[in-house]
Amino acid sequence: xxxxxxxxxxxxxxxxxxxxxxxxxxxxxxxxxxxxxxxxxxxxxxxxxxxxxxxxxxxxxxxxxxxxxxxxxxxxxxxxxxxxxxxxxxxxxxxxxxxxxxxxxxxxxxxxxxxxxxxxxxxxxxxxxxxxxxxxxxxxxxxxxxxxxxxxxxxxxxxxxxxxxx
Numbered sequence: 001x002x003x004x005x006x007x008x009x010x011x012x013x014x015x016x017x018x019x020x021x022x023x024x025x026x027x028x029x030x031x032x033x034x035x036x037x038x039x040x041x042x043x044x045x046x047x048x049x050x051x052x053x054x055x056x057x058x059x060x061x062x063x064x065x066x067x068x069x070x071x072x073x074x075x076x077x078x079x080x081x082x083x084x085x086x087x088x089x090x091x092x093x094x095x096x097x098x099x100x101x102x103x104x105x106x107x108x109x110x111x112x113x114x115x116x117x118x119x120x121x122x123x124x125x126x127x128x129x130x131x132x133x134x135x136x137x138x139x140x141x142x143x144x145x146x147x148x149x150x151x152x153x154x155x156x157x158x159x160x161x162x163x164x165x166x
Contacts (some may be wrong), residue, residue: 011044024110026066030091030119033069033141037117040064040071040139047097051075051137058082063139070145076101076136081129084155087122088148092140094118094128102129106154125152 027033040046040063052059053075064071076099084104094103095117103110103118104127111131112118120126130136 027069027143030093033091033143033166034117034119035095036071037139037141041095041097041115047137047139048072053077053135065145068145069141069143072142072146073097074138074140074142076128076130078130078133078135082127084125084127085149085153086125086152087120087142087146088150089122090142090146090157091122092120092142094120095139097137097139099130099134100132101136101138102131103127104129126153134151 027036047063050061050063050073052061055077058080059075060072061073063073084106094112096112096118098114100114101112102111105125118126128138
């Protein structure tokens with residue numbers, strides 16, 4: 001009997017364990033870190049009970065660590081901001097969980113609503129501010145874990161704002 005079935009030609013791949021790639025326990029690519037942020041964001045019961053608001057300073061809490069990365073939860077009351085900074089040698093994913101934040105760089109500004117994500121490479125300088133009238137919560141993943149946050153003196157561009165005629 002002659003068959004062109006891939007299974008008959010190659011055999012059952014599941015029977016050849018040494019050819020299978022092991023499943024990763026932790027993220028290793030930008031897409032996987034973005035996916036991790038989305039997964040955590042969707043599991044509100046995991047992070048919402050931990051959120052605190054502080055009117056004197058930004059509140060933050062290290063939510064999780066993994067091999068070489070950290071996950072941070074931050075809250076922002078109206079008017080709080082980070083100042084223009086970068087994250088040293090760390091790359092990152094910023095996800096807005098609740099509310100609205102504004103991200104400003106030297107070139108542009110953008111409003112980030114709930115669910116918005118930003119990915120950045122080492123040395124990317126930005127400022128994050130809560131310009132709204134309501135508190136906001138964000139999730140930050142850094143790889144490798146955050147070891148420095150150099151501040152910058154330069155001015156940032158204002159955020160683009162959608163104007164709706166009255």
